[in-house]
Amino acid sequence: MALDATAVTLLALGVLIGVAVLADRAAGGALATVPGALRDTGIVALLVLAAGLVFTLVATDQALADADAPVLSWVLGIRTPGLTSAAEAVSLVGGTVGTGGLAVVAAVVLFARGHRRTALIWVLGVVAGALAIRLVKVAVERPRPPEALRLAEETTASLPSGHALMAALGLTLTAAAVMALTVGTPRARLVRRVVVVLAVLGALLVGASRVYLGVHWTTDVLAGWFLGTALAVTCITLARVLDARARLGDSPDGDLPVNSPGTSHSAE
Template sequence: MQLPAPIAALTRHLEAMTLLGIVVVAGAIWGFVALAAEMLEGDLHAFDEAVLLALRSPGDLANPIGGPQLEVAMRDLTALGGVTILTLMTGAVLVYLILRGARASALFVLCAVLGGQMLSHFAKFAFSRPRPDLVPHGVDVATASFPSGHSMMAAVTYLTLAVMLARTETQHRIRVFLIVLAALLAVLVGTSRVYLGVHWPSDVLAGWCLGAAWAFGVALLAHWLARRGRIEPEVGPDGEVPPR
């Protein structure tokens, strides 16, 4: 039986997005593995040092470039990747999904974010890379350095929330806006960690890669579960729902 034209177009679109998602996940995992290998061999040390020193005033490593106002702004941005803010953001999206009647999707989001947090802790424990001691730290830190937990969890949380919210939107431009905004927040958080001297640049790059791989892997899993009726289906551009 031939599908109606709008449903057929939506199905083709979802299949194309699935293929793109697989490519993104594979590329992000490859990027993380490559960074981890280079880090373990010590090949990233010169790059890491050069970037950290470039962000400090010549002759005074305790003074980041840009002045006190930029340093305060970076501390504010780094908080966006902290447990408190990420928990509040996740809770807000969970409530939104529940109010829309998407209880299965809400539970899925909660499991996805918690799973990403567990992966971040495991990766830090596995690599146990010391924090940078080249420059003074701009904020207090206690855990290992690789990968950057703030960078990874910002990517995991914001991208996962954006993907799940985008599934409820009918307008393509709003979907794009949500994904771009999530990516921008993750970039700002990671950049702030390097600026404040609490992470090597390679820590942040690895955190972004692993976080993006997890988030887009979650998106693929959500699509698979929706096709099987386990969570609420994605809404199409005109409000239509693709066949299972």
């Protein structure tokens, strides 16, 4: 498998983002002035590094590569008609078009509510996710599990899982849009908790369904989750930083609240 270049690229990117975070903190730059932005950018660096580590270990460490086989073997032992039907339904609904499309719908609603800049970032994030799936699959060319074990037909390469990547990206962006649109409402905190739980559970179920159906190795799904979440957090952080700069410049086009998810949001 041609994993080396992709793994090195991800590891280098993660390190560069981490260095940028430290430099911004030391200089008191744009990220340091936006609550939560510095932390979230650091999270992006860790996620990208984690994805790069998965790619590296799958390519060079036979122990980790062999770890995928026992998981698939366990999955084969728990398959039932009911679970198979459920996994097929989750995989269908949670496909790249479904979860990516959900984020685009959220972007349309944001645009209609005046959050034009954030809407554009959301759409660009989904496009970036789709391109990342295609480019990495072509670069890596990892074989999928044996065809005899699959319960669904797939023809593309295995790593990363496109379903897992787009589910993490699309559901996170959708949750962030819902939270932004409910800022200042009486049930904002409850809504925030509910959409976060639903987004996490949704992404987990989509990824698990791909392993259950035998069309992906577990490490494919892990890499997809890491990359998709990294893209989502990047989009959210970018929207916050740009919004903070617009507010400082007295721009009327304020988008996402600049507060981190764990703090109380100011009304728009």
